[in-house]
Amino acid sequence: MGTLEGMSIDEPGEDCGAVTPRPLRRDAERNRQRILCAASEVLAERGLDATLDDVAHKAGVGVGTVYRRFPGKEALIGALFDDRLSSLVAIGERALAEPDPWTGLVSYLEAAAELLTADRALRQILMFTAFGRDQAARARAQLQPVVTRLVSRAQDAGCVRADLRATDVPFAVFMLAAAADYARPVRPATWRRYLALLLDSLPPARSATTPLPEPPLSPAEMQSAMQCGPVYLR
Amino acid sequence: MGTLEGMSIDEPGEDCGAVTPRPLRRDAERNRQRILCAASEVLAERGLDATLDDVAHKAGVGVGTVYRRFPGKEALIGALFDDRLSSLVAIGERALAEPDPWTGLVSYLEAAAELLTADRALRQILMFTAFGRDQAARARAQLQPVVTRLVSRAQDAGCVRADLRATDVPFAVFMLAAAADYARPVRPATWRRYLALLLDSLPPARSATTPLPEPPLSPAEMQSAMQCGPVYLR
Amino acid sequence: MGTLEGMSIDEPGEDCGAVTPRPLRRDAERNRQRILCAASEVLAERGLDATLDDVAHKAGVGVGTVYRRFPGKEALIGALFDDRLSSLVAIGERALAEPDPWTGLVSYLEAAAELLTADRALRQILMFTAFGRDQAARARAQLQPVVTRLVSRAQDAGCVRADLRATDVPFAVFMLAAAADYARPVRPATWRRYLALLLDSLPPARSATTPLPEPPLSPAEMQSAMQCGPVYLR
Amino acid sequence: MGTLEGMSIDEPGEDCGAVTPRPLRRDAERNRQRILCAASEVLAERGLDATLDDVAHKAGVGVGTVYRRFPGKEALIGALFDDRLSSLVAIGERALAEPDPWTGLVSYLEAAAELLTADRALRQILMFTAFGRDQAARARAQLQPVVTRLVSRAQDAGCVRADLRATDVPFAVFMLAAAADYARPVRPATWRRYLALLLDSLPPARSATTPLPEPPLSPAEMQSAMQCGPVYLR
DNA sequence: GATGAATGAGTATTCATTCAT
DNA sequence: GATGAATGAATACTCATTCAT
Numbered sequence: 001m002g003t004l005e006g007m008s009i010d011e012p013g014e015d016c017g018a019v020t021p022r023p024l025r026r027d028a029e030r031n032r033q034r035i036l037c038a039a040s041e042v043l044a045e046r047g048l049d050a051t052l053d054d055v056a057h058k059a060g061v062g063v064g065t066v067y068r069r070f071p072g073k074e075a076l077i078g079a080l081f082d083d084r085l086s087s088l089v090a091i092g093e094r095a096l097a098e099p100d101p102w103t104g105l106v107s108y109l110e111a112a113a114e115l116l117t118a119d120r121a122l123r124q125i126l127m128f129t130a131f132g133r134d135q136a137a138r139a140r141a142q143l144q145p146v147v148t149r150l151v152s153r154a155q156d157a158g159c160v161r162a163d164l165r166a167t168d169v170p171f172a173v174f175m176l177a178a179a180a181d182y183a184r185p186v187r188p189a190t191w192r193r194y195l196a197l198l199l200d201s202l203p204p205a206r207s208a209t210t211p212l213p214e215p216p217l218s219p220a221e222m223q224s225a226m227q228c229g230p231v232y233l234r
Numbered sequence: 235m236g237t238l239e240g241m242s243i244d245e246p247g248e249d250c251g252a253v254t255p256r257p258l259r260r261d262a263e264r265n266r267q268r269i270l271c272a273a274s275e276v277l278a279e280r281g282l283d284a285t286l287d288d289v290a291h292k293a294g295v296g297v298g299t300v301y302r303r304f305p306g307k308e309a310l311i312g313a314l315f316d317d318r319l320s321s322l323v324a325i326g327e328r329a330l331a332e333p334d335p336w337t338g339l340v341s342y343l344e345a346a347a348e349l350l351t352a353d354r355a356l357r358q359i360l361m362f363t364a365f366g367r368d369q370a371a372r373a374r375a376q377l378q379p380v381v382t383r384l385v386s387r388a389q390d391a392g393c394v395r396a397d398l399r400a401t402d403v404p405f406a407v408f409m410l411a412a413a414a415d416y417a418r419p420v421r422p423a424t425w426r427r428y429l430a431l432l433l434d435s436l437p438p439a440r441s442a443t444t445p446l447p448e449p450p451l452s453p454a455e456m457q458s459a460m461q462c463g464p465v466y467l468r
Numbered sequence: 469m470g471t472l473e474g475m476s477i478d479e480p481g482e483d484c485g486a487v488t489p490r491p492l493r494r495d496a497e498r499n500r501q502r503i504l505c506a507a508s509e510v511l512a513e514r515g516l517d518a519t520l521d522d523v524a525h526k527a528g529v530g531v532g533t534v535y536r537r538f539p540g541k542e543a544l545i546g547a548l549f550d551d552r553l554s555s556l557v558a559i560g561e562r563a564l565a566e567p568d569p570w571t572g573l574v575s576y577l578e579a580a581a582e583l584l585t586a587d588r589a590l591r592q593i594l595m596f597t598a599f600g601r602d603q604a605a606r607a608r609a610q611l612q613p614v615v616t617r618l619v620s621r622a623q624d625a626g627c628v629r630a631d632l633r634a635t636d637v638p639f640a641v642f643m644l645a646a647a648a649d650y651a652r653p654v655r656p657a658t659w660r661r662y663l664a665l666l667l668d669s670l671p672p673a674r675s676a677t678t679p680l681p682e683p684p685l686s687p688a689e690m691q692s693a694m695q696c697g698p699v700y701l702r
Numbered sequence: 703m704g705t706l707e708g709m710s711i712d713e714p715g716e717d718c719g720a721v722t723p724r725p726l727r728r729d730a731e732r733n734r735q736r737i738l739c740a741a742s743e744v745l746a747e748r749g750l751d752a753t754l755d756d757v758a759h760k761a762g763v764g765v766g767t768v769y770r771r772f773p774g775k776e777a778l779i780g781a782l783f784d785d786r787l788s789s790l791v792a793i794g795e796r797a798l799a800e801p802d803p804w805t806g807l808v809s810y811l812e813a814a815a816e817l818l819t820a821d822r823a824l825r826q827i828l829m830f831t832a833f834g835r836d837q838a839a840r841a842r843a844q845l846q847p848v849v850t851r852l853v854s855r856a857q858d859a860g861c862v863r864a865d866l867r868a869t870d871v872p873f874a875v876f877m878l879a880a881a882a883d884y885a886r887p888v889r890p891a892t893w894r895r896y897l898a899l900l901l902d903s904l905p906p907a908r909s910a911t912t913p914l915p916e917p918p919l920s921p922a923e924m925q926s927a928m929q930c931g932p933v934y935l936r
Numbered sequence: 937g938a939t940g941a942a943t944g945a946g947t948a949t950t951c952a953t954t955c956a957t
Numbered sequence: 958g959a960t961g962a963a964t965g966a967a968t969a970c971t972c973a974t975t976c977a978t
Contacts, residue, residue: 178412201435646880659915669903682895
């Protein structure tokens with residue numbers, strides 16, 4: 001899980017950041033990462049009902065170690081959320097850096113959906129988990145201005161309908177993630193079909209139809225999706 | 235739950251009937267219905283994590299009775315699924331009865347999404363639960379022809395783009411359900427906003443933009459949704 | 469454990485009492501008694517730290533059964549407390565029935581200490597566990613008037629010093645129980661030695677010589693002690 | 703904790719000493735003292751359930767250091783016990799130095815009870831914890847002669863009943879500690895009331911009326927009680 | 937047939953103790 | 958020697974499922 005490896009490990013030299021109360025010992029940090037990776041994988045496989053024992057086993061550590069690094073299950077999931085949130089913010093900022101407003105918005109939707117699509121745990125976390133007041137606040141505080149700017153910039157350029165709002169964007173991403181959740185085991189890219197559909201509804205006055213890039217699921221694939229799809233039932 | 239009430243109850247004497255293993259005794263069938271109703275209500279409120287004791291209590295019977303009527307929790311949920319599936323088929327047939335093809339398709343999407351929106355467990359079931367081979371097959375067998383007809387009829391009438399497929403329809407419903415799952419505790423009708431958006435992308439060449447019928451969530455409502463939203467985390 | 473066997477089982481005929489919501493099924497009540505007995509024994513042996521699994525094992529039932537009958541560990545111990553409390557009240561009433569005031573007070577102290585002495589769990593419960601407000605209140609409400617009467621009656625008869633208070637009595641019992649706790653494995657009756665010593669300090673002759681230096685706890689303080697006292701229950 | 707501070711620290715160089723395995727390095731000894739102090743405070747507050755992590759934190763050292771200095775939790779508590787034992791012996795010796803035999807005995811009882819009263823863990827230790835054979839032996843070896851002398855001296859002076867024994871004294875202290883444990887959160891000095899009561903039963907005049915019914919524990923029995931007594935230490 | 941009592945594997949979490957850094 | 962990271966057995970409690978009444 002490349003995303004996790006590269007994050008939040010202070011390089012040996014740059015410890016002058018000084019915000020973190022104390023950098024973890026090398027091995028502790030390594031285990032922290034292992035735990036996050038394992039959590040991500042296990043949760044992706046078995047959903048949020050996965051046990052911390054499973055996570056610990058996958059990470060190759062004892063349960064106690066998980067509890068040493070995270071106050072509890074919810075906190076561990078919260079850490080995952082925080083990490084992914086940073087990625088989303090980065091995605092948003094890259095999208096804002098895009099000179100063309102339309103391309104910017106589209107690339108945000110695409111990259112955000114791609115991120116969610118690649119990680120089921122993240123979809124569940126973003127879509128279904130109630131978090132503590134502060135985490136939710138942080139998420140909003142970081143993402144909202146970026147997304148707001150993306151939308152209003154596109155509206156000012158006349159390429160997006162005037163009644164679209166910034167809060168519609170996460171909904172679009174959730175909806176795409178829901179589609180992805182369903183189709184992924186059969187044909188992972190299916191969600192792009194619905195992104196295209198969605199984009200078709202965005203221009204103030206649509207002129208030409210975009211041909212849908214992905215074929216629909218065949219009835220057989222559809223059935224197969226229903227059988228091996230995400231299991232939340234215990 | 236009207237659908238449940240109306241199920242045909244075989245008279246005690248005519249057990250010589252062909253396929254059905256044996257018609258239930260009058261009181262047994264009454265209990266079966268009570269259990270399904272109770273399950274429907276309890277699961278709609280609390281989702282799939284509701285306990286069978288809760289269901290039994292709500293139904294006014296003992297747990298043992300639930301197990302006498304259904305092999306287990308999954309089977310009970312499966313029966314609910316079947317019931318809802320019938321509702322969906324009925325919805326589809328009503329939509330087909332609609333003379334105008336476009337109105338027919340739209341009313342199907344609307345009614346199907348409405349059904350999912352009112353029942354949390356149903357959303358979870360449809361979106362996340364893997365069912366047995368036969369149930370999935372039955373679902374497909376019953377729904378697919380109806381939906382296929384709805385789509386092709388609309389395409390023949392020239393009011394829907396040619397590259398839309400029947401399997402896109404359940405995806406649309408799932409996506410709307412995902413939106414509903416998220417926004418429901420704050421503003422339950424929000425999903426209609428996204429149905430409108432979606433419909434805007436369906437015509438072969440869109441002429442006028444449909445004004446979105448529901449306002450978007452305010453940032454504050456958005457945050458509140460994140461806090462009290464569907465909790466799958468135990 | 470004879471005391472437990474005879475208690476709180478409604479005789480088949482006398483169900484007109486009607487206070488209890490519903491009499492337990494025969495087997496359920498039998499198991500309830502088994503659990504209480506086992507709890508009493510196990511707690512007596514291993515102290516309040518004994519696990520409910522131990523209790524269940526001793527009772528020959530599964531843990532779930534224990535939890536079906538009692539909401540949790542504390543509730544189980546509370547039930548034990550309630551049972552013993554009834555015994556104490558009965559002891560107090562027998563003591564009041566005694567015509568001679570001095571004999572009455574002495575027999576209460578003796579019988580109460582005997583009760584505590586025979587059951588270590590009870591000693592711990594009475595001495596160390598903080599219970600819910602209502603249980604403590606019930607204990608006080610039932611015992612206090614009886615004990616108050618025992619003391620004042622003896623004082624009126626001139627056989628007990630005037631500065632003794634009703635709240636001194638439970639303290640005496642606790643102190644004897646502490647002695648019993650210690651000496652029991654070696655010589656179980658040792659506490660009687662200290663009861664005799666204590667009784668020697670009660671006649672009024674002594675109060676002239678040494679007035680008691682600290683005021684006794686008021687009934688309200690006593691109750692407050694029962695509520696915030698040392699909690700050894702985990 | 704004055705007693706702890708004053709312990710003799712062998713100089714680094716003179717490790718050729720006889721019995722002591724090896725004098726600790728200066729800093730090691732300092733840590734040992736810090737740990738004992740911290741343990742004393744933490745245990746006094748929270749009782750024996752306090753964790754070693756708490757102790758280590760309070761002492762400003764790592765848990766590992768605690769384990770380097772003491773084999774385990776029980777050993778640490780044992781060391782505390784030893785320390786308190788020294789205090790008791792000192793108290794006893796001060797009491798013996800008292801010219802008046804009665805005052806001597808009373809001041810021992812008072813000071814000993816005061817010591818126990820101030821430290822919850824100590825109460826638990828003295829009253830409930832079974833210690834290793836050697837610790838109990840040491841306790842007896844050190845305390846018994848002092849207490850025996852205190853008692854017999856008072857008896858010789860004619861101010862204490864003849865049937866009192868040395869082993870009655872620790873029982874008196876335990877009983878007072880039990881009272882203290884109970885009343886402490888409400889009115890900490892309450893135990894003095896019961897000390898006064900107890901003292902009232904000691905003069906020889908009393909023994910004429912009621913000969914004590916049970917023999918006292920012999921010193922050997924006392925020791926045996928200390929070893930097999932109720933164990934609350936986990 | 938109905939009931940609800942009994943079961944016990946499973947879950948999150950804690951803490952004394954060990955061991956790598 | 959000191960540190961604190963890692964360990965995992967233990968504990969209270971839940972709930973789907975079975976079975977005696």
